Amino acid sequence: MKKALVILLFLSIIASAKMDFSGADTTLVTLVSTYPERADPLEEITLNLLITNTTSLMMWNPVISLDLSSDINDYFTLVDQEVVVDMGNQNFVPVNGTISTSYRIFVNSNCPAQKHIIPVKISYRSGACEGGCQNAEITGQIAVPIYRQDPKVAMSITGPTEVLPGDPLIVSAEFRNLGTGSALGLQISATSDPIIADLQTAIKNGSEDLELMVSSTLTATVSADTMKMEPGYYTFYVYLQYEDKYGNIMFKNDEWEVKLVGTPSQEALFQADQLKELGINAYQIKSYTTAISYLERAIELYARFDKDVEIQECESYIYLSTNYLQANNYFNIGEQYFLEKDYLNAKNYFSLARDTYSQLGNTKKVAEANSRIDTCEEELYRYQTMEYGIFGSILFCLAYGLIAKRKAIYERVRR
Helix, strand or coil: CHHHHHHHHHHHHHHHCCCCCCCCCCCEEEEEEEECCCCCCCCEEEEEEEEECCCCCCEEEEEEEECCCHHHCCCEEECCCCEECCCCCCCEECCCCEEEEEEEEEECCCCCCCEEEEEEEEEEEECCCCCCCEEEEEEEEEEEECCCCCCCEEEEEECCCEECCCCCEEEEEEEEECCCCCEEEEEEEEEEECCCCCCEEEECCCCCCCEECCCCEEEEEEEECHHHCCCEEEEEEEEEEEECCCCCEEEEEEEEEEEECCCHHHHHHHHHHHHHHHHHHHHHCCCHHHHHHHHHHHHHHHHCCCCHHHHHHHHHHHHHHHHHHHHHHHHHHHHHHHHCCCHHHHHHHHHHHHHHHHHHCCHHHHHHHHHHHHHHHHHHHHHHHHHHHHHHHHHHHHHHHHHHHHHHHHHHHHC
């Protein structure tokens, strides 16, 4: 009965340990406590260790060291490279004896919040003789829990979508800290596109040293004088920069679009400008039919206000789009004839495409058309050579037949 109780007690000690060493003769090391209790980055923590000699021999002068290799190397810094266990006047740990010691490490700012497994090594002299008889070593792992207080700022922007000249234009940005730590040193700024010269940013209940506590909210407003602005669309950009308690800098940004409505004439001109921009963009991505459609509608609006410069710009892009459509059409017809092995027609259409691309100044497409023309000429030459060969063979056969026939008639007459 007594033996069974001893075994159960031993098993319970093993089950409650935070560190487990494998092997026939193992030393049991337990993490008794961590100081501070909730270890945080940028803090030095002390690991209080309890070592029990479960081997069959005495342990002389044990030394503990941690191995910060592999993926945890960047997360911790060793304060103590190794710790020589202080046992007072006693130089060894007897069989089943227990000693305690501590080990200090520093938690780096980038250490994530989780339970980190750190390899541990115990070096000692093992044996019954005084001073130890042979070197021995045991390795294992220890679990070190790390907690963080990270801020996580959510940002949302609200405001009007349309305003009239003279009406107030105010865009509000709300910042809410959804993290577990405070956001420090908040810096809030705003810009606009197109640029507004007197754009103003104000922070409600703000101070020079802005701090956003956990679960708290901060609001900033961006305002502009609509009487000094031209009608059109304006995009407001709000930027946030803040730090966590560990010195890491984080950024957030969001945007909001507002239309400043103008007079009917201004709206018509604004729409014409938009159509022209859409047409030019469509031309640049080689969507020529779409470009022509937008540009023609822009010309109709510009014509109402005698905007000759804008009309000429639209007409130039329509001319380019039309010619590209025609050149592409020639090239595609040439490709079709080429696939049908009608190399003469293919060459003619490739030539038309080349000439049009040349007028447009597109050297790349000119070279592509020339390559197709050269291929067509090679095929035509080969065909003509074969045709001449067949025709020559026919003439040869006819001539040979006539000569042979005349020779036969002559022989018959002579006989």
